[in-house]
Amino acid sequence: MSTTISPLSAHRNTSNGIADIRDLTRGQPIESLDAGEALAWQGDKATDIFEICGGALRLCRILPDGRRAILRFVFAGEFLGLAEGEDFPWTAEAINPVTFRRLRRSRFAAAVEQSPALNRAHVALICEELSAAHEQMILLGRKNAEERVASFLVAMMRRAGLDDVSGDVFDLPMTRLDMADYLGLTIETVSRIMSKLSRQGLIAARGRHQICGRNAGALRAIAEVDEEMCARPLMRRAA
Numbered sequence: 001m002s003t004t005i006s007p008l009s010a011h012r013n014t015s016n017g018i019a020d021i022r023d024l025t026r027g028q029p030i031e032s033l034d035a036g037e038a039l040a041w042q043g044d045k046a047t048d049i050f051e052i053c054g055g056a057l058r059l060c061r062i063l064p065d066g067r068r069a070i071l072r073f074v075f076a077g078e079f080l081g082l083a084e085g086e087d088f089p090w091t092a093e094a095i096n097p098v099t100f101r102r103l104r105r106s107r108f109a110a111a112v113e114q115s116p117a118l119n120r121a122h123v124a125l126i127c128e129e130l131s132a133a134h135e136q137m138i139l140l141g142r143k144n145a146e147e148r149v150a151s152f153l154v155a156m157m158r159r160a161g162l163d164d165v166s167g168d169v170f171d172l173p174m175t176r177l178d179m180a181d182y183l184g185l186t187i188e189t190v191s192r193i194m195s196k197l198s199r200q201g202l203i204a205a206r207g208r209h210q211i212c213g214r215n216a217g218a219l220r221a222i223a224e225v226d227e228e229m230c231a232r233p234l235m236r237r238a239a
Contacts (some may be wrong), residue, residue: 005080007142008229015186019120019123020111020115020117021051021079021108021118021121021122023100024103024107024108025051025101026101028051028101028102028103029101030053030099030100030101031099031100031101031102032097032098032099032100033055033094033097033099033100034094034097035094035095035096035097036093036094037093037094037098038091038092038093038094039057039080039092039093039094039098039100040081040088040090040091040092040098041062041088041091041114042061042062042088042089042090042091043087043088044087044088045086045087045088046081046085046086046087046088046105047085047087047104047105047106047191048081048102048103048104048105049079049080049081049082049102049103049105050079050080050092050100050101050102050103051078051079051080051100051101051102051103052074052075052076052077052079052080052098052099052100053076053100053101054072054076054097054098054099054100055076055094055095055096055097055098055099055173056074056075056076056086056094056095056096056098056173056174057071057073057074057080057092057093057094057095057098057176058070058073058074058092058093058095058174058182059071059072059073059074059090059091059092060090060091060092060093060181061089061090061091062091063197068181069181069184070178070181070182071090071173071182072132072182073178073182074092075159079125080092080238081105081127082122082125082126082129083125083130085128095173095174095178096173121135123134139151139183140183140184143223143224145183145185145189146193146196146222147222147223147224148183148184148185148235149179149183149185149190149193149194149197149224150197150219150220150222150223151224152179152182152183153197153203153211153213153219153223154216154219154220154223156170156171156198156211157170157213157216157219162213162216168212168213169206169210169211169212170210170211170213171209171210172209172210172211174211176190176194178195179206189219197219200218201214201215201221202215202218202220202222
């Protein structure tokens with residue numbers, strides 16, 4: 001029997017530093033967004049950081065010619081706004097209903113100055129974001145279309161805590177167009193490759209927004225994913 005595992009709840013690291021960050025936001029009121037609403041707009045002053053409690057967001061930038069690029073997807077259990085400068089360089093849009101807490105960056109900065117554990121956790125989260133950005137540069141610059149789609153699916157499986165498990169199901173809340181804009185491909189190319197992977201028995205659709213991962217090892221082989229990277233825990237997904 002397959003088990004549904006959501007990327008919103010699995011594989012959480014419980015380091016003291018991450019728990020301390022969450023302690024800062026825990027007393028803040030929970031706010032909500034409907035699908036399609038923006039949490040923050042490109043160019044807004046980055047006065048807050050956000051803890052995403054439920055749902056998923058896409059971080060978008062609109063290019064001068066009007067095309068949209070998606071820089072990153074953000075899920076529940078993750079923080080947003082820790083590594084930005086004075087202004088947000090993206091628009092954060094809710095993919096589905098989102099709940100979140102916000103905390104003033106000035107308050108967070110003061111807490112970081114007073115707590116070595118918080119400071120270490122902050123640095124670790126920023127380093128993780130930089131590492132993810134480097135992986136995205138490699139994906140867009142050196143990988144072909146099939147490798148990009150496979151890499152994306154492997155990353156989503158990793159978020160769900162799946163490695164070589166066959167038959168488990170993970171959430172894929174974004175649309176094919178979202179995937180295309182993230183991977184630098186057309187929606188037709190993404191759909192064609194997803195269908196091909198399904199025919200090969202590597203994945204199977206379970207409704208519109210869930211995928212059954214049937215052969216993670218084969219997907220990693222297509223994606224040419226570093227095994228050591230797959231085994232590394234995700235700091236930003238701490239409980």
